[in-house]
Amino acid sequence: MNESEVYDKVVELIKPYAKNQDALASISTESNILEDLEVNSARLVDIVLAFEDDFDIEVEDDDADAIITIGDAVKLICKQLG
Amino acid sequence: MTKEVNSSGKNRVVITGLGVLSPNAHGLTEYEQALRSGTSGIRFFETLAELKFGCQIGGAPQGVEELKHQYLPEEDLLAMNQAMTYAAIAGMDCWRDAGLREISPESDVDWDTGAIIGAGIGGLDTVGEKLIPKVDAKRVRRLGSTLVEQVMASAVSAKLGGILGLGGQVYSNSSACTTGTEAIINAYFHIKEGRAKRVMAGGAEGSSHYIWAGFDGMRVLNTKSNDAPELGSRPMSASANGFIPGSGAGLLMLESLESALERGVRIYAEIGGANVNCGGHRGGGSMTAPNPEGVIRCIHAALKEGNIQAQDIDAINGHLTATFADPKEIENWGNALGRKNDDFPLVNSTKSLIGHGLGAAGGLECTAAILQLYKGFIHGSLNCEDLHPEIESIKNSVVHKTQDFDGQYIAKSSFGFGDVNGCIIFRKWQN
Numbered sequence: 456m457n458e459s460e461v462y463d464k465v466v467e468l469i470k471p472y473a474k475n476q477d478a479l480a481s482i483s484t485e486s487n488i489l490e491d492l493e494v495n496s497a498r499l500v501d502i503v504l505a506f507e508d509d510f511d512i513e514v515e516d517d518d519a520d521a522i523i524t525i526g527d528a529v530k531l532i533c534k535q536l537g
Numbered sequence: 538m539t540k541e542v543n544s545s546g547k548n549r550v551v552i553t554g555l556g557v558l559s560p561n562a563h564g565l566t567e568y569e570q571a572l573r574s575g576t577s578g579i580r581f582f583e584t585l586a587e588l589k590f591g592c593q594i595g596g597a598p599q600g601v602e603e604l605k606h607q608y609l610p611e612e613d614l615l616a617m618n619q620a621m622t623y624a625a626i627a628g629m630d631c632w633r634d635a636g637l638r639e640i641s642p643e644s645d646v647d648w649d650t651g652a653i654i655g656a657g658i659g660g661l662d663t664v665g666e667k668l669i670p671k672v673d674a675k676r677v678r679r680l681g682s683t684l685v686e687q688v689m690a691s692a693v694s695a696k697l698g699g700i701l702g703l704g705g706q707v708y709s710n711s712s713a714c715t716t717g718t719e720a721i722i723n724a725y726f727h728i729k730e731g732r733a734k735r736v737m738a739g740g741a742e743g744s745s746h747y748i749w750a751g752f753d754g755m756r757v758l759n760t761k762s763n764d765a766p767e768l769g770s771r772p773m774s775a776s777a778n779g780f781i782p783g784s785g786a787g788l789l790m791l792e793s794l795e796s797a798l799e800r801g802v803r804i805y806a807e808i809g810g811a812n813v814n815c816g817g818h819r820g821g822g823s824m825t826a827p828n829p830e831g832v833i834r835c836i837h838a839a840l841k842e843g844n845i846q847a848q849d850i851d852a853i854n855g856h857l858t859a860t861f862a863d864p865k866e867i868e869n870w871g872n873a874l875g876r877k878n879d880d881f882p883l884v885n886s887t888k889s890l891i892g893h894g895l896g897a898a899g900g901l902e903c904t905a906a907i908l909q910l911y912k913g914f915i916h917g918s919l920n921c922e923d924l925h926p927e928i929e930s931i932k933n934s935v936v937h938k939t940q941d942f943d944g945q946y947i948a949k950s951s952f953g954f955g956d957v958n959g960c961i962i963f964r965k966w967q968n
Contacts, residue, residue: 471611474642497682501615504681 456536461510462529468505469525472498484526506532541795544844547729551966552805553797554635554737554790556627557904560596560783560891563604564630569908571890572916573939577767578891579781584746592758594766596783596892597744598623609700616683617696618663619743619784620656623897624693625700627786628654631737632701635790636802644702649734649796651705653724654694654788655716656741657896657953658748663687665747693741693786705733713953714856715813716740717787717899722811722959724791734796739900741786748895749782757860758782770893772857772886773867773921773928773935780858783892787900789907805911809946809964810843812836816956826862827952829869835958836873836950843962847874850882850962851944852915854906856952857886858893864927866952871931881931883942889919899951903961906949910965915942 456464466482473479474493478486488494494502503519506512506528512535522528543549555565560578562568571578578596585593601622605614608626617625629640638644663684671680686692691709698707706727712719717740724738742748752758759779762769771777797804816822816831840847853870857863867884871877887905888894894901909915917938924932944965951959 471615474610474612476610495612498612498615500682504679 458529458533461532461536462525464509465506465525465528465532468509469494469502472502482525484524484529486525487523488525510536512536541793541798548731549794550725550728550791550808551794551797552789552808552907553792553802554631555805555904555907556629556631556634556788557786557901558598558623558627559785559787559901560598563598563600565634565908568904569912572887572905572908573914575890575917575919575939577770577919578783579766579769581763581766588746590746590750590753591756591760592753592779592781593763594769594781595744595749596781596785596894598785601626613700616686618660618687618692619745620660620693620741621687621696623743623784623786624654624697624741624788627741627788628697628701628737631788631790635792636800640701646702646704648704650703650736651727651733652694652698652703652707652737653710653720653727654697654737654739654741655710655712655720655896656693657711657713657716658742659690659711660688660692660743661747662743662745665745697737705736711896712957713955714893714895714898715951715953715957715959716896717901718903718949718951718959718961719813719899719957721789721791721899721903722813722961725808725811728791728793735790735792737788737790739786739788739903740896740898741900742784742895742897744784752782759859768920770859770889771920772855772859772889772918773863773925774859775923775925777859777863777925780860780888781892783888783894783898785891785894785897785901787897787902787904789900789903804966806907806966807964809845809962810839810841811961812838812842813957813959814838816958818956822956824956825954827865827956827958829865829872831956832869832952832958833873835960836870839960839962845946845962847876850874850946850948852883852885852942852947854902854947854949855884855886856950858888864925867928867931878930879933881934883915883936884931884934885916885918885936887916889921899959902951903949906947906963909942910947910963913942915940
């Protein structure tokens, strides 16, 4: 899976949790998950679980805490996928 | 003294909004029609048969999987179980029916409105489907973030408080099958004492087999009507042998008369008087049976609280579940009011149409009582053509077919495990 495919999948997985659905139209690697997409911070746990299930990876809590933007998530997942 | 307060100088309390999601209807128009026509909401459940329940029929709101998307965004629904979803749909309907501001995440907080919405059992669907399987499989870390808010005792009120932006006291009560009625009574006293202008109140319960299983295990459900669901719920009948589990949500907007008149909104009814108590598991009462003295005291206190005479009660919307307790309930009412035989008020059981909604029952049935008072009818009770011999003496008061009604007072009673009682007397609103 290349980086672009990972990005598309990440956006798809985050989409249901975004309270600001309008922000999805202009989403990019720079989009801040909590501030721009207005995801409830408690739901980051669920998003990380979705990453783990979908990409068949394991994300450590410290690594999960470091995810701020869509780009951070893509980078972490690509690293895990090798 | 103005007319907005009673003789004690306390606020008068009226109903200005209703919301209902019932096994036989969604919304007031459908509900009124279903009550009038005697439409049963009891259906056969394949899941209950597969799981070898004795009772394989029940009452669940229909079409909720589609309906919920018209009310709530995906982000909310990811963390909502059945009871929360039912409460949200009925609550949003109730809010709009009361003519309040637009529902939006961007709205201001309404500091004048609270909510008291309870569940009898609560989020056992979430416990059964998510919590226990994951914990037992040592997968606690994969429970995610949405579990606590669905299993906490205040789940149904907490979510709705956020959807509507409520700023008054928001909490959930729980008193078994009295829950919904108790919530309305608590809201009544809250407004009467001047602590809030408005409180949305009632109850909600999910439709999960995990919620219903315990009652099946107790042998208190009717197991003899699996092939004829609509005949299964038989309050007051000689052939009654257990209740049919139900679910849904029924919510009322209670408001001070002063606030309602100020807003110029429609008033459905006034709360004339109310009381809740407990029989203390004495005098024949137990965890599962009422102490008759407790019931009678509750009814007397509700009458006294509203300065209403026993003779004033025109109709009773009973608790009447279709267990051995029905004849006892009728006897208690007769003794409490001192009215026997043909002098007994008209009586019906909404559970004959929708089953026993447990924590939702009080809300669903108070909504039925108010609609009947406001629209001038008393709905027929299904499946009691063969009246229980101990109820025979009041046979002329049992309403079998829907009839016109011009009365002023309908009493609603609910009784629950724990020997708890609740009684509300609704008064027809006259401007």
